[in-house]
Amino acid sequence: MESGDDEGDGDHFDVLKGKDSEAEERAELLKDRFRLSVISIATSEAKKVNMEVAEPVVACIADLAFKYTEQLARDVELFAHHGGRKSVKMEDVILSAHRNEHLASLLRTYSQELKGKQLQNESKKKRSSKKDDKEIRD
Amino acid sequence: METSFDPDLIHAIFKLVWSSSAERDEETEAVDVEVGAGASKKSRPTTANHSALSVSCELLRLFITEAIERTAIIAEAEGTNKIEPTHLERILPQLLLDF
Numbered sequence: 001m002e003s004g005d006d007e008g009d010g011d012h013f014d015v016l017k018g019k020d021s022e023a024e025e026r027a028e029l030l031k032d033r034f035r036l037s038v039i040s041i042a043t044s045e046a047k048k049v050n051m052e053v054a055e056p057v058v059a060c061i062a063d064l065a066f067k068y069t070e071q072l073a074r075d076v077e078l079f080a081h082h083g084g085r086k087s088v089k090m091e092d093v094i095l096s097a098h099r100n101e102h103l104a105s106l107l108r109t110y111s112q113e114l115k116g117k118q119l120q121n122e123s124k125k126k127r128s129s130k131k132d133d134k135e136i137r138d
Numbered sequence: 139m140e141t142s143f144d145p146d147l148i149h150a151i152f153k154l155v156w157s158s159s160a161e162r163d164e165e166t167e168a169v170d171v172e173v174g175a176g177a178s179k180k181s182r183p184t185t186a187n188h189s190a191l192s193v194s195c196e197l198l199r200l201f202i203t204e205a206i207e208r209t210a211i212i213a214e215a216e217g218t219n220k221i222e223p224t225h226l227e228r229i230l231p232q233l234l235l236d237f
Contacts, residue, residue: 030151037143038202044141045206051213052220053206060226061205065198068237069148072194073155077184088152088186093193100236103200110196114189 031066038062072096090114142199145191152194156184201237208233 039058046053072093079092090111097103160183186194208229209221216225 027154030147030154033147034143034151037141037147040141041143041199041202042206045203046210046221049207049210050219051206051210053209054220054222056223057209057221057226060223061202064205064234065201066151068201069151069194069198070155072197073152074159076152076186076190076194077156077159080184086182086184088184088190090187090190090193093190093197097197097237103197103236106200107193107197111189111193114192118189 034066034069035059035062038065140199143195145188145195148194148198149186149191152186152191153183160184204236205229205233 038061042053042058042061075096076088076092079095080086080088083092094104094107094111097107205226206221209225212225212228213219213221
């Protein structure tokens with residue numbers, strides 16, 4: 001969360017920096033939106049276990065999660081390129097979690113559920129039977 | 139419905155990372171190779187399909203929920219019902235190893 005890192009030295013750099021600062025602004029905006037999502041997820045999860053979360057904890061988790069997202073982006077890109085593709089598929093994301101067997105199996109069941117839902121939607125567009133049972137079946 | 143990430147938001151972050159790494163690739167390639175061998179890389183940037191993004195959202199959601207659940211266990215063991223930074227410190231090494 002560094003704010004204003006070495007900026008604003010001289011007017012003649014503004015032309016060159018115009019593009020960069022614009023990109024930086026967009027990145028900051030994304031980071032803020034991400035942080036808000038993390039806060040809502042973390043507080044709802046804490047409510048489930050009847051706990052209160054101190055603010056710095058959530059901020060720290062948000063920062064970690066953002067770094068993790070960036071790493072994930074680089075990983076899946078690499079996996080997709082290795083597979084000779086330009087488009088990232090579900091398998092690439094699952095592969096990124098292959099070190100943790102349990103996590104990988106969780107993601108696999110999730111992706112299978114997703115596939116099942118897509119098939120259902122294609123056959124019957126109107127059937128709002130929301131399946132919230134995301135337990136592991138093994 | 140459980141709260142989770144917006145796939146579009148994750149897609150935007152992914153794109154940001156991919157575009158910046160593509161730029162870096164181009165810079166290094168421009169130094170290494172004079173002839174345009176790296177042109178094909180930039181002309182077709184990496185994309186992600188929708189289900190891949192949904193799975194990424196789930197993965198990140200799991201990261202958050204794991205962090206909270208593990209800190210909650212520590213906080214409970216200490217007899218408080220507020221999660222403090224020290225609780226996070228305790229679980230952080232294993233959490234980072236698990237993801």
